[in-house]
Amino acid sequence: MTFTVTVQPSGRSFSVERDEPILAAAIRQGIGLPYGCKDGACGTCKSRLLEGRVIHGVHQHKALSVEEEEGGFTLTCCAAPQTDVVIEARTVAGAGEFPVRKMPTRVTTIERPAPDVAVIKMQLPANDPLRYHAGQYVEFILRDGSRRSYSMANAPHTQGDKPWIELHIRHMPGGKFTDQVFGGMKERDILRMEGPFGSFFLREDSTKPMVLLASGTGFAPIKAIIEEMQFKAIARPAVLYWGCRSKADLYLHDWAIQAAHDIPNLTYIPVLSEPKPEDAWTDRTGFVHQAVMADLPDLSRHQVYACGAPIMVESAQRDFVAKCGLPEEEFLADSFTSEADKHGD
Known part of the structure; x- marks a missing residue:
């Protein structure tokens, strides 16, 4: 069973599978909705539910309080439609412009500009640059299937003939991924990642300071x-x-x-x-x-x-x-x- 989600005021519509979060369906179909963490924690995807019914998955109350939910707000990252729905949300031009892809990456350099910060450069598949907006992020897929998100610290044009990305990683003691980065990670290690994600990037249509x-x-x-x-x-x-x-x-x-x-x-x-x-x-x-x-x-x-x-x-x-x-x-x-x-x- 699929449901239809309509976004106002743009009027754009897209289909959502049963039990699928609205945001996941939007990303899959290249619909640019605002979002950040995708995990119900940041609140960036908060939208108003104008029509229809949804069921929320696990989320943080600071991202969507009980009062806000009762007042008609929803988090698209963890809201699964139970009927056709209409939401009020800003569409973000360019957010769905580049396809989300999985790819292998190879560690080329690891630098430690601060005791708890690693600057890592990752090589991407040859002649296959990652298309993204400056400000977006990728997710590393760990062996157990869990994911960790990091923003690209270099603009897309810097990739050149040999595609690469730069990441800034702070050590979180006990962290499943950062303990690996600051412990056993070495040059030439291969990781698997998916991206790009996020609606945080320069709005070039604005002239504001x-x-x-x-x-x-x-x-x-x-x-x-x-x-x-x-x-x-x-x-x-x-x-x-x-x-x-x-x-x-x-x-x-x-x-x-x-x-x-x-x-x-x-x-x-x-x-x-x-x-x-x-x-x-x-x-x-x-x-x-x-x-x-x-x-x-x-x-x-x-x-x-x-x-x-x-x-x-x-x-x-x-x-x-x-x-x-x-x-x-x-x-x-x-x-x-x-x-x-x-x-x-």
């Missing part, structure tokens, strides 16, 4: 977006705020300084929340989203790209909209939800 907001390894997709801006000579004003605990956590600090030097319309502002005495830090301190608010109290004409820890993304979205006048639809985010975030409320 941009705030690029990153915490920790949330810098990875922001780096790809900056490379894309430079490659396409996008002249919109952009300010990069990168928040970390200490200076060592700014693992590509020199890269960001150089990018701001090379791109006339880009400014770089690093912010440390817990600088160490040996950092001799004289620049900005505190929470990174509050640094944005201090500098830009009026965000009503801006567009924000935020990526990193869920607490940072949630705080920024709440405060930028409520206190700085940012239109809700201009807050674009990729919340780096860990497995603990996905399975604990």
